[in-house]
Amino acid sequence: xxxxxxxxxxxxxxxxxxxAAECARRGVEHVIVHTGQHYDPMLSDVFFxxxxxxxPDVHLGVGSGTHGEQTGAILxxxxxxxxxxxxxxxxxxxxxxxTLAGALSAVKLHLPVAHLEAGLRSFNRRMPxxxxxxxxxxxxxxxxxxxxxxxxHLADEGLAGRAVHVGDVMxxxxxxxxxxxxxxxxxxxxxxxxxxxxxxxxxxRAENTDDPARLAAxxxxxxxxxxxxxxxxxPRLRAKAAAHGIPLEGGALTVREPLAYPDLVAAVAxxxxxxxxxxxxxxxxxxxxxxxxxxxxxxxxxxxVQLGWNVLVEPGPEVSAAASRxxxxxxxxxPYGTGHAAAAVLEALGAPG
Ligand code: UD1
Numbered sequence: 001x002x003x004x005x006x007x008x009x010x011x012x013x014x015x016x017x018x019x020a021a022e023c024a025r026r027g028v029e030h031v032i033v034h035t036g037q038h039y040d041p042m043l044s045d046v047f048f049x050x051x052x053x054x055x056p057d058v059h060l061g062v063g064s065g066t067h068g069e070q071t072g073a074i075l076x077x078x079x080x081x082x083x084x085x086x087x088x089x090x091x092x093x094x095x096x097x098x099t100l101a102g103a104l105s106a107v108k109l110h111l112p113v114a115h116l117e118a119g120l121r122s123f124n125r126r127m128p129x130x131x132x133x134x135x136x137x138x139x140x141x142x143x144x145x146x147x148x149x150x151x152x153h154l155a156d157e158g159l160a161g162r163a164v165h166v167g168d169v170m171x172x173x174x175x176x177x178x179x180x181x182x183x184x185x186x187x188x189x190x191x192x193x194x195x196x197x198x199x200x201x202x203x204x205r206a207e208n209t210d211d212p213a214r215l216a217a218x219x220x221x222x223x224x225x226x227x228x229x230x231x232x233x234x235p236r237l238r239a240k241a242a243a244h245g246i247p248l249e250g251g252a253l254t255v256r257e258p259l260a261y262p263d264l265v266a267a268v269a270x271x272x273x274x275x276x277x278x279x280x281x282x283x284x285x286x287x288x289x290x291x292x293x294x295x296x297x298x299x300x301x302x303x304x305v306q307l308g309w310n311v312l313v314e315p316g317p318e319v320s321a322a323a324s325r326x327x328x329x330x331x332x333x334x335p336y337g338t339g340h341a342a343a344a345v346l347e348a349l350g351a352p353g
Pocket of ligand 1: 009010011037038039040041043064065095096097098128129204205206234235236239279
């Protein structure tokens with residue numbers, strides 16, 4: 001059996017790691033196509049190195065552009081790759097432009113497509129990720145859902161017959177990395193943060209970075225938190241802050257480069273809270289039992305909110321207040337599974353055991 005994974009952006013490399021390992025364990029041929037959507041070494045190469053992912057077999061090198069340019073460039077370059085590789089399954093991940101383009105290329109060539117992380121919905125049609133999710137789910141042949149809530153959304157859209165609940169592969173990789181963490185004090189020293197006394201912040205979504213007033217309100221709120229906050233600045237954030245003339249440092253706020261995945265896990269596990277607009281980090285905070293403050297009007301990961309470990313806030317004073325709140329009551333709930341999702345994915349693809 002031959003599986004071809006299409007990845008291109010940071011969260012997809014994290015999800016790819018346990019799938020690549022499970023393919024290797026089962027002797028399944030696995031071809032990795034990197035679209036080149038993310039090309040900075042700290043957003044791409046370090047994930048392959050640190051998570052033991054084999055180097056991509058094919059690199060499309062599409063780089064940045066408008067949504068149409070980026071999606072179109074991937075589409076235009078995929079035909080030859082899929083024609084030459086002729087996989088049994090094309091596997092696409094998450095909700096980026098690389099996901100949609102990978103799915104569409106495969107569908108048009110009549111190759112079976114599976115969507116890993118299917119069924120997530122924010123119901124916010126202004127988000128590019130929401131278009132990517134909905135369109136990919138409706139194009140794909142097999143929908144690999146991380147949660148029961150996601151299964152419900154797929155059923156509501158008439159897609160239950162193609163859906164399988166597999167759990168969340170991000171829990172697989174998080175548990176593996178957490179068990180092997182080596183140098184947490186070194187990570188904290190490099191960040192200049194005190195163990196247990198700081199928050200980790202990330203901001204990169206278009207809805208928060210592209211509107212100058214909204215971005216200024218997020219940054220001002222982070223600078224007013226009552227303990228140190230380290231902001232791990234995504235290139236989009238740096239570019240937009242510079243373009244809008246918004247300084248990122250000040251008050252409680254220190255800015256650092258994005259972290260490699262094991263260092264991010266170490267930092268979050270040693271923090272008192274997370275402030276973010278990332279999807280993955282909301283779950284990582286929950287699994288590590290660190291309170292999360294999400295700067296968005298809605299979340300796809302509703303379980304984190306229902307269980308009391310995540311609160312949604314608007315940019316402004318709400319952010320600082322929520323970031324300073326105490327930890328909620330403990331829970332042993334595991335809505336994202338127990339770290340065996342990659343095996344369930346390979347089962348659903350019909351791979352040998
Ligand atoms: C993308 C995904 C988002 C995901 C995020 C994770 C889409 C629509 N969005 O958002 O779902 O949560 O990745 O990080 O696919 N840039 C660099 N270096 C890079 C990559 C990007 O400088 O390696 C800059 C580019 O100039 C670009 C901007 O960052 O303009 C945004 O990159 P893009 O890939 O369009 O989207 P992300 O914001 O990273």
